[in-house]
Amino acid sequence: xxxxxxxxxxxxxxxxxxxxxxxxxxxxxxxxxxxxxxxxxxxxxxxxxxxxxxxxxxxxxxxxxxxxxxxxxxxxxxxxxxxxxxxxxxxxxxxxxxxxxxxxxxxxxxxxxxxxxxxxxxxxxxxxxxxxxxxxxxxxxxxxxxxxxxxxxxxxxxxxxxxxxxxxxxxxxxxxxxxxxxxxxxxxxxxxxxxxxxxxxxxxxxxxxxxxxxxxxxxxxxxxxxxxxxxxxxxxxxxxxxxxxxxxxxxxxx
Numbered sequence: 286x287x288x289x290x291x292x293x294x295x296x297x298x299x300x301x302x303x304x305x306x307x308x309x310x311x312x313x314x315x316x317x318x319x320x321x322x323x324x325x326x327x328x329x330x331x332x333x334x335x336x337x338x339x340x341x342x343x344x345x346x347x348x349x350x351x352x353x354x355x356x357x358x359x360x361x362x363x364x365x366x367x368x369x370x371x372x373x374x375x376x377x378x379x380x381x382x383x384x385x386x387x388x389x390x391x392x393x394x395x396x397x398x399x400x401x402x403x404x405x406x407x408x409x410x411x412x413x414x415x416x417x418x419x420x421x422x423x424x425x426x427x428x429x430x431x432x433x434x435x436x437x438x439x440x441x442x443x444x445x446x447x448x449x450x451x452x453x454x455x456x457x458x459x460x461x462x463x464x465x466x467x468x469x470x471x472x473x474x475x476x477x478x479x480x481x482x483x484x485x486x487x488x489x490x491x492x493x494x495x496x497x498x499x500x501x502x503x504x505x506x507x508x509x510x511x512x513x514x515x516x517x518x519x520x521x522x523x524x525x526x527x528x529x530x531x532x533x534x535x536x537x538x539x
Contacts, residue, residue, distance in 0.1 A: 289408060295492075302449045324376050330512040331505070333527065334519065334534065337526040342535060350374040351398050356365035360392045360431045362474075362502065366446050367527045368452070370472070371399050373535070377498050379403055379470035385457050386474035386483050386502075388431065390440035396472070397446035404464050409437050411454045424458050424484070426476045427510075462492045470494060474502035479510035496538050499525075 287462055322382055350371040354364065362370070374382070380403055382396055387409035397405045402415070416429045426432075437454075441447050453465060457475050471489040475481055489499065504511050504527055515525050525536040 303476070305385055321371060322393045328506065330516050331527075334504070334515060335514075335524075335526045336529050337535070338529045339372055342373060342528070346376045350375055352395065358389070358435075360388050360428070363532075366502065366531045366533055367392070367395060369531045371395060371531055373498065373500070374470060375399050379468065379498070380381040381466045381468040382406065382470045382474045383462075383465060383468035383473070383489060384408070385475065385489075386476075387437050387452065390433055390438040390442070392472065392474070393450050394441040394444060394446055395522075397441065397449050398444075399447075401446075404451060404466065405446075406451045406453060406468060407438075408453045408455065408457050408460060409435070412437050414469055424480050425478045427478050427479065428476065449468075452462065456480070457486070457488070462488045465492065467492075469497045471497055471499045472502070473499065476501050477508040477511050479513045483517070484512050493538075499536045501525075501534040501536070503532050505532045 349370075352364070352371065357363065357486055364472065365536065370392070378400060382400070382403055382405045384396065384405060384407040387393055387407040390407070390501055393407045395404055397403070410432060412435070414432065416432055420426060438450070438452055441450050451466075453460065458481065468489075473485050473489065477487055486499070488502070489497070501511060501515065504515060506512075511534075518536075519525050523536055523538070526532050527534050
């Protein structure tokens with residue numbers, strides 16, 4: 286689509302306010318997401334992903350989870366999504382987990398506390414990463430306002446589970462995943478552009494040698510890049526589903 290037409294379609298008071306609060310790059314991202322919401326094609330991509338329930342995923346398995354509740358802050362995983370992610374995690378009992386997108390560490394801590402024998406590997410940009418640096422046009426990032434306000438791993442610092450959380454700093458597109466370990470459970474919640482979602486997922490798939498449990502966050506209309514990527518993997522025969530009532534997509538490969 287012509288970028289000028291895209292800008293006009295995505296223009297709204299919300300995008301203007303977001304631009305004033307978080308700067309031009311975030312305004313551009315919000316504008317692009319708003320534009321996609323006006324397009325039937327993107328809505329169709331979401332509707333074409335089958336919906337399943339957490340009960341259907343668990344089957345006969347019964348699990349108990351530990352969940353702490355706190356005031357929601359922008360960027361953390363909503364409770365409704367945690368109530369789907371954690372039962373799957375506990376049911377699978379992985380020995381190693383890989384999370385892309387540490388942010389404050391809310392989800393890292395939840396996963397570590399719910400599978401007390403597991404090692405949680407989690408990736409995020411270095412704390413001193415500057416959003417003012419030139420960006421790779423072939424690997425566009427998003428959520429610059431979240432990058433700027435991060436205190437990486439804040440939630441698991443000085444907690445008992447911290448000893449089992451391995452923090453990896455770097456751009457997930459450039460990190461060598463083969464040095465991370467042997468995870469079988471992958472939670473992909475880094476940059477939500479198509480390019481990053483695709484590359485992160487492909488690297489996780491290769492690390493797991495084509496096997497494992499995969500969950501993607503922000504599988505919704507506000508993140509067209511995630512939808513586009515999932516549509517491609519589904520077209521390749523991977524039966525990815527959306528978990529009812531959440532922004533999570535799920536796939537188990539065996």
